Amino acid sequence: MPKVSPVHNFRLTKERLCFLATSGSHKFEPKTIEVLERLLVNGESAQSIAKDRNVSRAFIQKAASRLYRKLSLQLEDVPDSFLIRTVAVHPELESELLSLQKKSYQLLLEEG
Missing domain, CATH: 1.10.10.2690 (Arc Repressor Mutant, subunit A)
Known part of the structure; x- marks a missing residue:
């Protein structure tokens, strides 16, 4: 190929x-x-x-x-267990996306 x-x-x-x-x-x-x-x-x-x-x-x-x-x-640097997705959202939702990302890393730390 x-x-x-x-x-x-x-x-x-x-x-x-x-x-x-x-x-x-x-x-x-x-x-x-x-x-x-x-x-x-x-x-x-x-x-x-x-x-x-x-x-x-x-x-x-x-x-x-x-x-x-x-x-x-x-x-x-992204952990293997994480999902990588591309999303399109309204600019007003950016802080919520960042909050979800932060929460994901906190959950990862708690698991480890």
């Missing part, structure tokens, strides 16, 4: 992209963040972005792979 590029496998919100791109020791340049936003948030094709921004598709692939790796590393 051919290896599928992570560029074609995931989408991010602009907020999550900015967090990943600017956190940690390996930060992304503004031009790279713009390219990744167009690819992963807006869903534009790598070919059209490469042509418009005068970058190679290999540049886009490498940047997306680096970002995907950062995301993967963050997920390694």
Whole structure:
């Protein structure tokens, strides 16, 4: 089976992209963040972005792979017993989501 590029496998919100791109020791340049936003948030094709921004598709692939790796590393810290789900909620419910996440970790500590 051919290896599928992570560029074609995931989408991010602009907020999550900015967090990943600017956190940690390996930060992304503004031009790279713009390219990744167009690819992963807006869903534009790598070919059209490469042509418009005068970058190679290999540049886009490498940047997306680096970002995907950062995301993967963050997920390694999630306990195996936890469910990972993507949800869309009204902004007013964000605090409830964070509260559920905190409660999940408290339950994990109590189990251990």
